[in-house]
Each structure stands twice: as C-alpha cells, then as structure tokens.
Amino acid sequence: MTGDEIRGKVVEILGQVVPELDPSELRADAALRDQLDIDSMDFLNFAIGLHKAFGVEIPEADYRQLATLDGCVAYLAARIKAA
C-alpha cells in the first residue's frame, strides 16, 4: 500500500467521523482535533475505523502518533510494513 493510498483511506475514514470534512482544507501537519473539533468519542471511532480498514492494532499509548494526518500516514505505513 503506497503512502498516497494510505492517506486517501485515512481521509475517507475521517470523513465518516466528521461528515462535513472538506479534504481540500485539511492541513496534513496540523492537529486533527483542533482542525475538526473532534472529541474523545470521535477519536475513538476514528481509531476503530483505522483498525478495521488497515487490519492493525492501535494501542492507546500510540494515539499521540495519530495527532495529524501526516502522523497517521507514517504510523500506519510502519505498522503495515511490520505486520
């Protein structure tokens, strides 16, 4: 899976959690919580979506690595590679 494919899938899952998401306005290096006004329930649903889509376990201790879109892509790429 390429980085672009991972990125596209992550944005798709974000869109399921935040229906009004406009991908063109999403800043890849800025905190998702701040940009999208998501709370802990939204973030949990996002993590569940990633888990189901990519088939990787995401320990709670790793949540901070999912703070930005770039962070998500890097984290998931490493997890997929390690699997």
Next chain:
Amino acid sequence: MASFLLPKLGADMTEGRLVEWLKRPGERIERGEVIAVVETDKANVEVESWVAGTMEKILVEPGDKWMPVGTPLAAIRTDGVEPVAPPAFAQAPPPSPVPAAPPAAAPSGPALPGDRLRASPAARRRAEALGLDLASIRATGPDGRITLEDVEHAASAKPAARPPADRQQRMREAIATAMSRAKREIPHYYLSTVIDCAPALAWLEARNRDRPVTERLLHGVLLLKAVALALREVPELNGFWVDGRAVKSEAVNVGVAVSLRGGGLVAPALHDADRQTLDELMRQFQDLVTRARAGSLRSSEMTDATVTVTSLGERGVESVFGIIYPPQLALVGFGKVVERPWVVGREVVPRPVITATLSGDHRATDGHRGALFLDAVGRLLSAPEKL
C-alpha cells in the same frame, strides 16, 4: 382505542413534523415498538408506541406541515390493556415559552408568577397536550377561567404550517425556550468539588492497555457510572419537578449532553445507567453519541432522562455550572483533567484532578444533599474497579 398524539420529546419541544410512518393500518404494534419518525428542532426521532395493539387509522400523512405537540396522528386499537404511564415529559407541566407578544390579561387581571391559573380541567389537559402555555391564553370564562374553547381558539391562532426554517435557528430557539424557562422557574444552587483522578486514570490505562480498540473504555464512562451510582445514594436529585413537587425516579436514566456539529446540543438518555456494566455503558454511550450526531434518536431517549451530565473538559474548560434541563432536578458538570499540586500523605505531588459541579433545584433539595452527592461521586471514582 388509543389516540397516538404527536409526543412532547423534551421540555423545549412545542412542534414537530411527521416524517414517516413505519406502520400502516392493520399492522400489529408492540409496546415500545418504533412506529413513526418525527422531526423536532433537534433531530429526527424514532417514536415508540406506549400501547400494544393494531394500527387502526392514520390521521396525518407525512409532509412538510409542522404541528403542535398533542396533535392526533393516528388511532391504535389496543389489546385492552391499560396503557402504561407516558414518559415524564408528557406528565410534566408544559413549557412556558416566552410569548412572542404579551399574554392577554384575563378579566380578573394577569396572574402573578406562582399563581395557579384558573382553567377548567379539560382546558388544562388540552393545553398541555397542545404544548400551550396557559399564561398566554386569553380567558373568557366566569371569574377569568380559561375554558376549553379558549384553548382551542389559541391553538387555531397558531400557524399550522410555517416555511422551512434553518434547523440551526430552530434549535437555538428551542434551547432558548427551555433555558429561559429553567432560569425563570428553577431556583438553582451550585456546588463544586475537585476530585483526584489518578486512581481512575491509572485503572483505565491498565484496563485498556491490552484491549483491542473496539473494546476500550473512555474516561467519560467512568464519570457517568459514578454519577449514576451516586444518585442511588442521593435519590432526591434524580427525577422531575411535576405539579409543584419533586417526584423521584426509580430508574436512573442519565442524559448526556452531546454537542452537535454546526452548533446546538441534545441530551439523550442512557437508560438504567446505574445497572449497566462499564462495558455495556460504553457501548450504549458510543451508539447514543453516534446517533445523536447523525440526528437519529428514539423518543424514549429524548424524554426519559432523569438527570443530565455535561462535560466540557475536552474543550479546555476547567469547570462548568450548567442550567438544569426542566423538569429535571439537577445537572452535573465535569471539566478538564488538569495537573495540580495535591497533598498525598505528607507530601505535595502533582496529580491529575477534575472539577465536578452540581446545579441543583433548591425547591427539591438543599445544598447539604447536593454536597453528599458530590462527595459520593468522588468516593466512587477513587475505587474505579468497583464501578
């Protein structure tokens, strides 16, 4: 035969629109079964039947028409069993919306706040069913009594339909109505306490560490369960203010304030929160928040909350002193978990703490009972393994 009326799905609801029937004439209806979808100012709500029987006749078809609460929508041929009590909001006094124009004075002069308006029992019941404020109805009966005819006249004067309005605007109006009523009628008292979160957070971290993401708990669920159990200890805070007195609820149905995208909020109920395991409560909480934000709730969830919990901690707020949602008796608030110096034994150490607040209805309870409640919440959170 029972009339299926447009239900009052919250203290702030005066009108609704029928979106869809899920039962047609001749079809069987079980008690508690969803039979219609109604749009309120806040959400599309799946409305459950409070009687079992057969759909006899549909009186109103889905459409764009906004109707007052209490409008007959259908007739249900019942099984002959007495209907169970309707939900709390149906029993509670109707909201007293701020009238668009000053209410017409009765011949005997306008009622003073707290006065019981004179109205015939039939007029009172009809006004309640229609969601009309008696104070806004012009009385023509003897000695300034409001008659059934006066109520019907007032109802007919209301616009039967209105142009589709922006939902956000309507939600703000609904919230304004409920909160204005709360501030006008409920003498609030406010209490707060700071609770050491270290035991709860440590327990949660250990519990979630080896669980798949689909089975994890949020800190908020521990707070909700602690509130529910504390209400068992101080049941005077759990219930409704109805007809001038507090009515305790046997069930502990915790309303959860859910902020909606684009603004506004709803506070649907987590039923029997005190009886559920943390896992069960988490799943129900997750489902409820998801459906609330998708605008798809059930009527019982909109009407059954016996207390409300709000948490603004994730937005950086350290404490919240909320307004009680009528006809409930209390509202509990939680702020952000922050690191603070804390005395443990003889040492000052950094500890994660949270500020819990209580807004109580002083007609129903005094600060002493409220203090016992907050103390119970703190004690319960100090032993999370027992929640």
